[in-house]
Amino acid sequence: MxxxxxxxxxxxxxxxxxxxxxxxxxxxxxDISKSEAAERARAAANGRVLKVEKTSKNYRVKVLKKSGRVVSVDVDKRSGKVKTSKDKD
The missing domain is CATH 1.20.5 (Single alpha-helices involved in coiled-coils or other helix-helix interfaces)
Structure with a gap:
């Protein structure tokens, strides 16, 4: 050679x-998994996860707080960062 x-x-x-x-x-x-997004949202809102929806960039997680209020939490699919939306009545 x-x-x-x-x-x-x-x-x-x-x-x-x-x-x-x-x-x-x-x-x-x-992307992070749906269950990981649910766990991050549950911990951030200190409540029980009701529903997880997948959007183009986020997971939108509905969480029932101990006070009875439902909050919507957005979890970024890539980074896993949590952003709490306004409370719903």
Whole structure:
């Protein structure tokens, strides 16, 4: 095998070995699950989860508080950040 061919083979091997970690990093930015969104909303609002709806960017979680009020909590699909909406009467 010539030296230039060896170099090319080694370069190809190194390049292909870096593909898997790069693909794994892309996959780590996936959405959180519906159940994870429900748990985060439950903890943030300190209540019982009634319903979870999936929107384009968020999960909208309806939570029943101990006071009897229902609050709507938005949980970002990507980051998992929680934002409480206005209380409903």
């Amino acid at each position: 010539t030296s230039s061919l060896r170099v090319a083979v080694v370069c190809l091997m190194l390049a292909s070995s870096n593909i898997a970690p790069a693909m794994a990093l892309q996959g780590s930015g996936s």
